[in-house]
Amino acid sequence: MLQSHDNVIYNILLFLKETNEPAGAGSVQRFLEKKGFSMAEATVGRVLRDMDCAGYTEKRSNQGRAISADGEKRLRELEEMRWHDKWTEGFLDVFERTDKNYLLDLLEARLPVETTVARLAARRASAEETEALRAVVKEQERLAKRGAPVSALDDEFHRTLAAASHNQILEAIVELLRKKEEYGRAFEKIRRDAGHIYNSEHRKIFEAIEARDPELAELTMKRHIANLIESVSQ
Numbered sequence: 006m007l008q009s010h011d012n013v014i015y016n017i018l019l020f021l022k023e024t025n026e027p028a029g030a031g032s033v034q035r036f037l038e039k040k041g042f043s044m045a046e047a048t049v050g051r052v053l054r055d056m057d058c059a060g061y062t063e064k065r066s067n068q069g070r071a072i073s074a075d076g077e078k079r080l081r082e083l084e085e086m087r088w089h090d091k092w093t094e095g096f097l098d099v100f101e102r103t104d105k106n107y108l109l110d111l112l113e114a115r116l117p118v119e120t121t122v123a124r125l126a127a128r129r130a131s132a133e134e135t136e137a138l139r140a141v142v143k144e145q146e147r148l149a150k151r152g153a154p155v156s157a158l159d160d161e162f163h164r165t166l167a168a169a170s171h172n173q174i175l176e177a178i179v180e181l182l183r184k185k186e187e188y189g190r191a192f193e194k195i196r197r198d199a200g201h202i203y204n205s206e207h208r209k210i211f212e213a214i215e216a217r218d219p220e221l222a223e224l225t226m227k228r229h230i231a232n233l234i235e236s237v238s239q
Contacts, residue, residue, distance in 0.1 A: 013052060015083040016040050018061060018076050027069035108237050111182065116230045118178050119163065122170045123210060123226035127219040130169035135215055137165050142211045162207050169214070206232065 020036045021028060030050040037044055044052075053070055056062040061076035072080070130138070145158040160183050167179035206229040213222035 011083060011086070013037065013042060013044075014056065014061070015080065015087070016042070017052070017056065018072055018080040018083070021062065021070065021072040022077065022080060027065040027071045029069035032069070105237055109234060112230055112234050112237065115182055116227070116234075118175060118182065119166075119230060120223045120226045122163075122167050122172070122175050122179060123214070123222040124219040125170035125172055125175070126166050127214050127217055127222035129171045130214055134165065134169040138162065138169070138211045138214060141165060142207050145207060159207075166210070166214070 016037060017033055020033060030046050030053055033053065034044060034046045034049040037049065053062060056076070057064060057070070059075075059079075060073060061079050062070040063073045065071055126134075141158055141162045145155045145162065148155050148158065163179060163183060164176075167176040170176065206225070209225045210222060210229060213225050
């Protein structure tokens with residue numbers, strides 16, 4: 006999601022591009038007010054000076070500022086970020102609830118993605134990534150013995166595994182499918198109620214990665230998600 010500062014930059018650049026002529030701090034401030042930003046003209050002036058330094062705007066003597074070539078490039082980047090945010094929110098609206106059917110749909114989507122991730126990670130994980138997985142598994146085991154929640158570490162394990170696959174598309178999909186923290190908590194409660202412990206399965210997946218065994222990594226991940234599906238289905 007675009008941070009508030011980036012949102013201000015985006016709106017200023019959009020204004021300068023659409024007006025297609027130099028504008029002063031006063032006219033920029035009035036435009037931002039219409040967009041819901043409460044900023045003093047002096048504050049807008051400071052933002053514009055920062056944008057000058059970043060190369061996003063150019064001063065045109067006493068006429069004001071115009072968008073630069075770098076500013077147009079930055080505007081495109083921010084537009085892509087806004088599009089991604091809206092797309093992500095729309096995607097996640099489908100999974101807004103945590104009832105059984107929604108959780109099963111989510112697991113069905115995760116199955117082909119995360120089994121492929123596990124297979125690739127067994128081939129491609131660096132020594133540092135393997136050690137990072139080991140650390141997550143050990144910490145998860147430690148917390149589980151104390152009866153402490155482990156859903157945050159479940160997310161960390163799967164995100165670390167996705168990074169170790171060295172496939173940016175799969176990593177982005179895993180991040181998207183795990184964006185809602187309440188899903189992890191819901192799965193943990195279901196597994197605990199069923200008497201199952203996550204980290205025993207995570208250790209098996211990790212050991213397959215450490216052994217550089219793609220087939221075993223894929224199989225253990227498939228069993229992990231199949232067990233989740235069985236627990237949710239009960």
